[in-house]
Amino acid sequence: MDIREYQLFISDFYKQRKWYQYGPFIRSNFLSEEVGEVSRAIRTLEIGRDRPDEKTSEYNEQLENLIEELGDVLDNIFVIADKYDISLERIMLAHKEKLLSRYEK
Template identity: 55%
Template sequence: MQLSEVQKWIYEFYSKRGWTEYGPFIRVGFLMEEVGEVAQAVRTYEIGRDRPDETEKSLQESRQAIVEELGDVIGNVTLLANIYDISLEEIMEAHQNKLTERFQQEKKD
Protein backbone atom coordinates (compact mmCIF):
# COMPACT_ATOMS: atom_id res chain seq x y z
CA MET A 1 0.00 0.00 0.00
CA GLN A 2 1.35 3.42 -0.96
CA LEU A 3 1.72 6.11 1.71
CA SER A 4 -0.99 8.25 0.11
CA GLU A 5 -3.39 5.29 0.22
CA VAL A 6 -2.52 4.69 3.88
CA GLN A 7 -3.14 8.33 4.71
CA LYS A 8 -6.49 8.33 2.91
CA TRP A 9 -7.65 5.07 4.51
CA ILE A 10 -6.68 6.23 8.01
CA TYR A 11 -8.50 9.52 7.55
CA GLU A 12 -11.66 7.86 6.24
CA PHE A 13 -11.71 5.15 8.92
CA TYR A 14 -11.09 7.53 11.81
CA SER A 15 -13.45 10.13 10.34
CA LYS A 16 -16.40 7.69 10.32
CA ARG A 17 -15.94 7.34 14.07
CA GLY A 18 -15.57 11.05 14.78
CA TRP A 19 -11.93 10.61 15.77
CA THR A 20 -10.69 13.29 13.36
CA GLU A 21 -12.50 16.02 15.29
CA TYR A 22 -9.77 16.33 17.92
CA GLY A 23 -7.31 19.22 17.71
CA PRO A 24 -3.54 18.93 17.66
CA PHE A 25 -2.99 19.02 21.43
CA ILE A 26 -5.42 16.16 22.04
CA ARG A 27 -4.01 14.25 19.06
CA VAL A 28 -0.47 14.59 20.45
CA GLY A 29 -1.77 13.26 23.77
CA PHE A 30 -3.19 10.21 22.00
CA LEU A 31 0.10 9.79 20.15
CA MET A 32 2.07 9.82 23.40
CA GLU A 33 -0.29 7.26 24.90
CA GLU A 34 0.25 4.98 21.92
CA VAL A 35 4.04 5.42 22.08
CA GLY A 36 3.83 4.29 25.70
CA GLU A 37 1.91 1.22 24.59
CA VAL A 38 4.65 0.47 22.04
CA ALA A 39 7.20 0.71 24.86
CA GLN A 40 5.17 -1.71 26.97
CA ALA A 41 4.78 -4.14 24.06
CA VAL A 42 8.53 -4.07 23.34
CA ARG A 43 9.31 -4.64 27.01
CA THR A 44 6.92 -7.59 27.11
CA TYR A 45 8.55 -9.07 24.02
CA GLU A 46 12.11 -8.52 25.19
CA ILE A 47 12.03 -9.23 28.95
CA GLY A 48 8.46 -10.09 29.85
CA ARG A 49 6.18 -8.38 32.31
CA ASP A 50 6.81 -10.51 35.45
CA ARG A 51 3.43 -9.62 36.96
CA PRO A 52 1.26 -12.13 38.80
CA ASP A 53 -1.92 -10.47 37.52
CA GLU A 54 -0.98 -10.95 33.85
CA THR A 55 -0.63 -14.15 31.88
CA GLU A 56 2.53 -14.72 29.86
CA LYS A 57 2.20 -14.07 26.15
CA SER A 58 3.93 -16.15 23.51
CA LEU A 59 6.60 -14.45 21.43
CA GLN A 60 4.17 -14.43 18.49
CA GLU A 61 1.46 -12.73 20.61
CA SER A 62 4.01 -10.25 21.93
CA ARG A 63 5.23 -9.50 18.42
CA GLN A 64 1.66 -9.01 17.22
CA ALA A 65 1.10 -6.50 20.04
CA ILE A 66 4.11 -4.52 18.77
CA VAL A 67 2.70 -4.58 15.22
CA GLU A 68 -0.70 -3.36 16.41
CA GLU A 69 0.67 -0.62 18.66
CA LEU A 70 3.00 0.65 15.93
CA GLY A 71 -0.08 0.82 13.71
CA ASP A 72 -1.80 2.99 16.33
CA VAL A 73 1.25 5.28 16.38
CA ILE A 74 1.20 5.56 12.58
CA GLY A 75 -2.52 6.33 12.70
CA ASN A 76 -2.02 9.17 15.16
CA VAL A 77 1.00 10.56 13.30
CA THR A 78 -1.05 10.49 10.11
CA LEU A 79 -3.96 12.36 11.68
CA LEU A 80 -1.58 14.93 13.11
CA ALA A 81 -0.06 15.37 9.66
CA ASN A 82 -3.57 15.82 8.23
CA ILE A 83 -4.26 18.66 10.67
CA TYR A 84 -1.36 20.57 9.10
CA ASP A 85 -2.09 19.41 5.53
CA ILE A 86 1.16 17.44 5.33
CA SER A 87 1.38 14.24 3.29
CA LEU A 88 3.24 11.20 4.56
CA GLU A 89 5.32 11.42 1.37
CA GLU A 90 6.38 14.96 2.28
CA ILE A 91 7.30 13.80 5.78
CA MET A 92 9.40 10.90 4.52
CA GLU A 93 11.11 13.00 1.85
CA ALA A 94 12.01 15.71 4.38
CA HIS A 95 13.22 13.06 6.83
CA GLN A 96 15.38 11.39 4.19
CA ASN A 97 16.84 14.70 3.05
CA LYS A 98 17.57 15.82 6.61
CA LEU A 99 19.42 12.62 7.48
CA THR A 100 21.25 12.43 4.17
CA GLU A 101 22.50 15.99 4.56
CA ARG A 102 23.32 15.57 8.25
CA PHE A 103 25.40 12.46 7.71
CA GLN A 104 26.88 13.38 4.34
CA GLN A 105 30.20 14.14 6.05
CA GLU A 106 30.55 10.47 7.05
CA LYS A 107 30.75 9.44 3.39
CA LYS A 108 33.55 11.95 2.72
CA ASP A 109 35.73 10.70 5.58
Protein backbone atom coordinates in the same frame (compact mmCIF):
# COMPACT_ATOMS: atom_id res chain seq x y z
CA MET B 1 -1.93 -0.03 -0.72
CA ASP B 2 0.67 2.74 -0.77
CA ILE B 3 1.34 5.18 2.04
CA ARG B 4 -0.80 8.00 0.56
CA GLU B 5 -3.78 5.67 0.13
CA TYR B 6 -3.38 4.54 3.73
CA GLN B 7 -3.18 8.12 5.01
CA LEU B 8 -6.43 8.92 3.19
CA PHE B 9 -8.04 5.71 4.49
CA ILE B 10 -7.09 6.54 8.09
CA SER B 11 -8.39 10.10 7.82
CA ASP B 12 -11.70 8.91 6.37
CA PHE B 13 -11.97 6.10 8.94
CA TYR B 14 -11.32 8.48 11.84
CA LYS B 15 -13.86 10.96 10.45
CA GLN B 16 -16.52 8.23 10.20
CA ARG B 17 -15.87 7.16 13.80
CA LYS B 18 -15.94 10.83 14.93
CA TRP B 19 -12.34 10.54 16.16
CA TYR B 20 -10.98 13.09 13.68
CA GLN B 21 -12.53 16.03 15.48
CA TYR B 22 -9.72 16.18 18.02
CA GLY B 23 -7.10 18.74 17.12
CA PRO B 24 -3.35 18.17 16.95
CA PHE B 25 -2.83 19.22 20.57
CA ILE B 26 -5.10 16.47 21.88
CA ARG B 27 -4.04 14.03 19.16
CA SER B 28 -0.39 14.44 20.24
CA ASN B 29 -1.43 13.26 23.70
CA PHE B 30 -3.04 10.19 22.13
CA LEU B 31 0.22 9.64 20.25
CA SER B 32 2.18 9.79 23.51
CA GLU B 33 -0.14 7.21 25.04
CA GLU B 34 0.36 4.88 22.08
CA VAL B 35 4.14 5.29 22.22
CA GLY B 36 3.96 4.16 25.85
CA GLU B 37 2.03 1.09 24.73
CA VAL B 38 4.76 0.34 22.16
CA SER B 39 7.33 0.56 24.97
CA ARG B 40 5.31 -1.85 27.08
CA ALA B 41 5.00 -4.29 24.17
CA ILE B 42 8.76 -4.17 23.57
CA ARG B 43 9.44 -4.69 27.27
CA THR B 44 7.18 -7.74 27.22
CA LEU B 45 9.08 -9.16 24.25
CA GLU B 46 12.55 -8.37 25.56
CA ILE B 47 12.47 -8.92 29.32
CA GLY B 48 8.91 -9.87 30.18
CA ARG B 49 6.51 -8.23 32.57
CA ASP B 50 7.07 -10.37 35.69
CA ARG B 51 3.53 -9.71 36.90
CA PRO B 52 1.78 -12.54 38.76
CA ASP B 53 -1.60 -10.93 38.00
CA GLU B 54 -1.03 -11.14 34.22
CA LYS B 55 -1.10 -14.21 32.01
CA THR B 56 2.15 -14.83 30.13
CA SER B 57 1.57 -14.88 26.39
CA GLU B 58 3.46 -16.66 23.62
CA TYR B 59 6.09 -14.87 21.52
CA ASN B 60 3.87 -14.69 18.42
CA GLU B 61 1.03 -13.15 20.44
CA GLN B 62 3.46 -10.61 21.93
CA LEU B 63 4.75 -9.78 18.45
CA GLU B 64 1.19 -9.29 17.15
CA ASN B 65 0.58 -6.91 20.06
CA LEU B 66 3.66 -4.90 19.08
CA ILE B 67 2.46 -4.73 15.47
CA GLU B 68 -0.94 -3.48 16.65
CA GLU B 69 0.60 -0.81 18.88
CA LEU B 70 2.98 0.37 16.14
CA GLY B 71 -0.06 0.70 13.88
CA ASP B 72 -1.78 2.89 16.48
CA VAL B 73 1.31 5.12 16.59
CA LEU B 74 1.38 5.40 12.80
CA ASP B 75 -2.32 6.22 12.64
CA ASN B 76 -1.90 9.09 15.07
CA ILE B 77 1.06 10.43 13.09
CA PHE B 78 -0.95 10.17 9.87
CA VAL B 79 -3.89 12.07 11.37
CA ILE B 80 -1.65 14.81 12.79
CA ALA B 81 0.02 15.20 9.39
CA ASP B 82 -3.39 15.28 7.70
CA LYS B 83 -4.58 18.02 10.08
CA TYR B 84 -1.76 20.20 8.73
CA ASP B 85 -2.22 18.99 5.15
CA ILE B 86 1.23 17.37 5.12
CA SER B 87 1.73 14.23 3.07
CA LEU B 88 3.78 11.39 4.48
CA GLU B 89 5.89 11.50 1.32
CA ARG B 90 6.81 15.12 2.13
CA ILE B 91 7.78 14.14 5.68
CA MET B 92 9.90 11.24 4.48
CA LEU B 93 11.67 13.29 1.81
CA ALA B 94 12.37 16.19 4.17
CA HIS B 95 13.71 13.84 6.81
CA LYS B 96 15.87 11.99 4.29
CA GLU B 97 17.34 15.30 3.11
CA LYS B 98 18.02 16.33 6.71
CA LEU B 99 19.83 13.06 7.47
CA LEU B 100 21.89 13.17 4.30
CA SER B 101 22.90 16.78 4.80
CA ARG B 102 23.80 16.15 8.44
CA TYR B 103 25.74 12.91 8.08
CA GLU B 104 27.11 12.83 4.54
CA LYS B 105 29.54 15.72 4.72
